[in-house]
Amino acid sequence: MIEDSLNSRTNLSELGEFGLIDLLTKNLDIKLSSTVKGIGDDAAVMDFQDKQILVTTDLLVEGVHFDLAYTPLKHLGYKAVMVNLSDVYAMNGVATQITVSIAVSNRFPVEALEELYAGIETASKIYNVDVVGGDTTSSTKGLLISITALGMASKEDVVYRSGAKPNDLLVVSGDLGAAYMGLQILEREKAVFKVNPNSQPDLDAYTYLIERQLKPEARKDIPPLLKKLEVKPTSMIDISDGLSSEVIHLCKNSGVGVNLYEDKIPLDPTVIAACEEFEVDSTTIALSGGEDYELLFTVSQEDFPKIKANPHLSIIGHMTEAGEGMHLITRGNTKIPLIAKGWNAMDKEN
């Protein structure tokens, strides 16, 4: 499908590594004063003055983390950046620079990598980060992308997973489950396409779900929003693996328990509709689906008035003493133990 979508094909070997790097990075300019030196020396140089530095990295592997049958390369580049920036925002920080490393087989023409970089460039513009380095090499099979993001925060602003206290409120941004249902739609269309390549799918009803899967947006807006509301979370994490697994991370790192209320979990109406169509339980999807890239955090009870009416935030539970355990309180008021069934990077089924 990559070959189908691109008119011209320049073999990677025609450019050589340095020619390729020059081509791919020619539109990337430096925007931030914290970037002293970007691409073009042995190492990039940054000046964060008195801030603490946040560093996070992610590796995406074709066939494990993405399927090029339905993932446009531009979207893939964009998403690879989002996955990393989301981790910086989850520390209550500001993302500032990224490095991009790719390994690629010669089945990809130069034009395919230009598409990938177009997505990276768009993300770096919208999210105001500088691309300051990386590496490009060949792989025997498929495409690998590794992005490292740098960010900064003042010492008093950094939020860890470990600060939640009993009675703190559990809060999540946005809504959950849409990215996973988007993936189900795309997998179904791929299966249909295999049987009938001439089929013209009507995906209008699923636009939001597919966008959440292919082009997620990291919650850059949440740390400044919390600052404006004068709320400092006691703990925070981003939702990459599914709500239950992230809630458990906060509990274990903070030494607390939780009561999570099923009826408080924010779901978009299109997620509910898709769950009915696929005959799956929407709560299960929100708990285990993953890839939502929303922020999950805890705040002190005192901060309740500051966040209660905010349209971006939902209060979905409260923390308890560790001895009380981690529970989901169902709509029928049954208390069931919360278990991590999140997306597992080592699981071949995914």
Ligand SMILES: [Mg+2]
């Ligand atoms: Mg994370």
